Amino acid sequence: MDVMKHESESNTEMTVVARCCFGWLTLVAEILLAGSLGLILYWVFNYHGGVAFAGDGSRQMNLHYVLMVAGFTFMNGHAMLVYRMFPCCKKIYNKIIHMLFFLASAACIAIGLYAAIDAHNEGPKPVHFYSMHSWIGLAACGLFALQFVTGFFFFLVLMLCDSATAKFRQTMIPTHVTFGLIIFVVAAAATLTGLTQSARYRLSGKDGKPNYKDFPEQGIVVNVLAMCIIASVIIVPYIIRNSTYGRYTTLTIN
Numbered sequence: 001m002d003v004m005k006h007e008s009e010s011n012t013e014m015t016v017v018a019r020c021c022f023g024w025l026t027l028v029a030e031i032l033l034a035g036s037l038g039l040i041l042y043w044v045f046n047y048h049g050g051v052a053f054a055g056d057g058s059r060q061m062n063l064h065y066v067l068m069v070a071g072f073t074f075m076n077g078h079a080m081l082v083y084r085m086f087p088c089c090k091k092i093y094n095k096i097i098h099m100l101f102f103l104a105s106a107a108c109i110a111i112g113l114y115a116a117i118d119a120h121n122e123g124p125k126p127v128h129f130y131s132m133h134s135w136i137g138l139a140a141c142g143l144f145a146l147q148f149v150t151g152f153f154f155f156l157v158l159m160l161c162d163s164a165t166a167k168f169r170q171t172m173i174p175t176h177v178t179f180g181l182i183i184f185v186v187a188a189a190a191t192l193t194g195l196t197q198s199a200r201y202r203l204s205g206k207d208g209k210p211n212y213k214d215f216p217e218q219g220i221v222v223n224v225l226a227m228c229i230i231a232s233v234i235i236v237p238y239i240i241r242n243s244t245y246g247r248y249t250t251l252t253i254n
């Protein structure tokens with residue numbers, strides 16, 4: 001009897017500790033995702049004149065930076081964390097929020113990509129997709145589109161034949177989750193190469209521009225942003241993949 005009591009107390013204690021760790025990790029993840037978006041907004045609005053949708057190449061590129069970080073880091077990160085953040089809510093509400101974040105993410109990515117391509121078209125000799133950044137970026141966009149289409153088909157369209165497809169949908173979840181994390185990492189690589197490219201151009205030390213090597217204030221902003229992206233690439237997959245949190249990470253479809 002005593003043994004059983006002890007076991008049940010220690011289980012409860014484990015759950016409390018796990019919940020506490022989970023709460024702290026989620027808070028840190030939230031700070032990193034929101035911090036990344038805040039820092040890119042601060043960089044383009046405070047130092048580079050804000051954003052434009054057309055007619056101003058430099059500001060259109062600013063729009064590209066903001067929307068890519070908003071779509072691939074902020075929205076995508078939240079879309080993945082949503083199942084872990086509200087375990088008390090009904091699964092269907094989590095699904096709807098997950099889908100809304102993905103839709104917002106897809107809209108940001110599509111407009112952000114258009115902004116970069118259109119900004120490049122403004123020069124006398126438009127060149128596209130020459131850099132390592134643009135190749136990694138295209139890979140991230142392609143994988144995202146694939147995930148979006150397959151996710152839509154497997155988890156929404158197939159729900160029309162709910163009982164007949166339940167088992168199949170259940171088996172697809174680990175692949176969907178792993179693929180989501182891979183996209184998050186590839187997108188982080190695109191963001192970091194994009195940031196490096198922009199920082200080297202905008203902090204070249206020529207034509208009155210600050211010199212990156214002199215540790216200008218905006219150089220520090222860009223570097224801190226890069227650190228936030230790297231930290232979020234560590235912490236978000238850790239939260240999603242760690243099984244210590246019991247039901248917080250239990251994958252069920254209905």
Ligand code: HEM
Nearest residue numbers: 065068072116117120128129131134137187190194195198
């Ligand atoms: C996951 C996020 C991102 C993706 C998927 C992405 C994707 C792309 C793509 C496909 C291009 C090529 C457009 C063209 O050739 O016409 C491009 C251009 C560019 N991007 Fe990004 N981008 C991302 C984030 C960023 C960020 C955060 C920055 C900087 C703060 C940035 C800076 C640039 C620059 C400077 C170019 C023009 C030079 C080039 O074509 O490489 N990008 N991006």
